[in-house]
Amino acid sequence: MPELPEVETTRRGIEPLVVGATISEIVVRNPHLRWRVPRELNRRAAGRRIESVRRRGKYLVMHLGDGDLILHLGMSGSLRYLPEQSAPRKHDHVDWIFADGGTLRLSDPRRFGCLLHTADADRHPLLRALGPEPLSDAFDADHLHATCHGRRTAIKQHIMNARIVVGVGNIYANEALHRAGIHPLRAAGRVGKPRIAALVGAIKSVLLEAIEQGGTTLRDFVGSDGQPGYFRTSLHAYERAGEPCAGCGSSIRRVVSGQRATYYCPTCQR
DNA sequence: CTAAGGACCTGTCGGC
DNA sequence: TGCCGACAGGTCCTTA
Numbered sequence: 001m002p003e004l005p006e007v008e009t010t011r012r013g014i015e016p017l018v019v020g021a022t023i024s025e026i027v028v029r030n031p032h033l034r035w036r037v038p039r040e041l042n043r044r045a046a047g048r049r050i051e052s053v054r055r056r057g058k059y060l061v062m063h064l065g066d067g068d069l070i071l072h073l074g075m076s077g078s079l080r081y082l083p084e085q086s087a088p089r090k091h092d093h094v095d096w097i098f099a100d101g102g103t104l105r106l107s108d109p110r111r112f113g114c115l116l117h118t119a120d121a122d123r124h125p126l127l128r129a130l131g132p133e134p135l136s137d138a139f140d141a142d143h144l145h146a147t148c149h150g151r152r153t154a155i156k157q158h159i160m161n162a163r164i165v166v167g168v169g170n171i172y173a174n175e176a177l178h179r180a181g182i183h184p185l186r187a188a189g190r191v192g193k194p195r196i197a198a199l200v201g202a203i204k205s206v207l208l209e210a211i212e213q214g215g216t217t218l219r220d221f222v223g224s225d226g227q228p229g230y231f232r233t234s235l236h237a238y239e240r241a242g243e244p245c246a247g248c249g250s251s252i253r254r255v256v257s258g259q260r261a262t263y264y265c266p267t268c269q270r
Numbered sequence: 271c272t273a274a275g276g277a278c279c280t281g282t283c284g285g286c
Numbered sequence: 287t288g289c290c291g292a293c294a295g296g297t298c299c300t301t302a
Binding site for chain 1: 293294295296297298
Binding site: 075076108152220258259 | 272273274275276278279280281282
């Protein structure tokens with residue numbers, strides 16, 4: 001479900017509600033996420049205050065003053081903040097119970113997400129090898145062009161590789177390539193520098209606009225307040241097979257690449 | 271080293 | 287109505 005804009009929307013939603021709050025208890029009803037939620041999680045977190053909630057790629061990191069919680073929403077995860085008690089539903093696997101009575105609830109039907117405790121998230125193997133943030137100055141044409149050198153992988157798979165740049169998932173990879181006029185299956189090493197620069201700009205703009213719209217709701221994404229994201233109407237390629245391209249009117253095509261649905265305009269994207 | 275495919279898991283939808 | 291396959295926003299891990 002969530003790509004960078006959806007994770008950032010979630011982060012912004014919970015930040016004012018949980019930063020400064022003291023965790024009374026973390027209740028793990030189902031520990032079987034991608035990796036088993038550690039048994040000692042509650043012991044590490046109970047009684048501690050959440051000092052900050054930041055995002056690194058699609059990971060959320062809660063700093064507890066002593067140690068960090070690393071959270072990933074996987075394909076179907078979402079966080080909701082509940083000011084009052086309410087009965088958990090089928091896929092509500094984890095609750096953070098706060099001293100003020102509020103609850104942060106993690107729901108994840110497919111359980112591809114994860115929740116871990118670590119001393120320092122930046123040194124954790126999951127985060128340590130990540131590429132630059134796409135909205136930072138570190139992600140520029142020089143960086144992307146250098147990583148593309150000699151690569152025969154499709155440019156779409158390349159920009160979805162978190163070691164190259166974080167946060168770009170299937171929706172926004174398709175959208176950014178459409179904006180930049182680059183064929184998604186073109187070998188990464190065969191995209192010239194000016195077009196790489198255009199792609200960097202397209203990735204930044206599509207992510208920024210999606211964040212402004214509260215993310216993209218395709219099926220079930222909701223922010224921490226339960227509201228959907230409104231970027232879906234701005235999608236020009238993703239899940240638009242057979243519809244006319246907004247730029248030239250050609251029919252948008254769908255193919256599968258790297259086991260992921262890939263949408264493009266055969267006329268505009270070369 | 272790079273590249274490709276499988277694995278994890280549940281829910282929904284279309285076709286028969 | 288029921289069953290079956292395809293598909294879905296991620297990414298680590300194994301294999302070649």
